[in-house]
Amino acid sequence: MVKGLVEETLRYWGPVDFISRRIAKEDLELGGTHIPKGVPMMVGLATANRDPERFSHPDVFDITRPDADKHVAFGEGIHICIGAPLARTDDGLTPHPAHRPGTLILLST
Numbered sequence: 674m675v676k677g678l679v680e681e682t683l684r685y686w687g688p689v690d691f692i693s694r695r696i697a698k699e700d701l702e703l704g705g706t707h708i709p710k711g712v713p714m715m716v717g718l719a720t721a722n723r724d725p726e727r728f729s730h731p732d733v734f735d736i737t738r739p740d741a742d743k744h745v746a747f748g749e750g751i752h753i754c755i756g757a758p759l760a761r762t763d764d765g766l767t768p769h770p771a772h773r774p775g776t777l778i779l780l781s782t
């Protein structure tokens with residue numbers, strides 16, 4: 674139950690809405706938009722976590738959601754958050770060191 678609460682909270686209301694400093698390595702078609710190689714981009718993590726093609730009823734907060742942990746609240750790929758395993762521990766209080774100072778994730782068992 675705690676795992677579902679943590680993962681669904683990260684999906685539904687993760688503290689990092691978007692990440693920047695990304696450059697397209699090749700020409701892309703994304704959601705009907707052409708992105709040329711070399712273009713700097715921002716990636717909307719919050720938007721991806723509410724993608725109706727990925728999550729059913731994405732605007733519903735549901736801690737029993739079976740695939741809640743498929744969110745991208747920790748990013749993805751080579752720069753995925755190295756603190757994710759720590760943040761996912763269920764024994765305490767995890768402040769994020771860099772993003773949204775003052776945001777605390779309260780976890781209890």
Ligand code: HEM
Pocket residue numbers: 683687688689692718746747748749751752753754755756757759760767768769770778
């Ligand atoms: C709920 C808690 C947390 C969330 C939602 C979170 C989210 C993120 C996100 C979205 C990124 C950027 C990933 C990217 O650029 O692709 C990131 C990077 C990072 N996070 Fe976290 N984080 C959390 C907790 C922590 C903790 C507890 C630590 C350290 C103890 C930490 C350390 C880092 C570091 C060092 C990076 C940079 C990784 C890199 O650029 O290779 N994070 N985090």
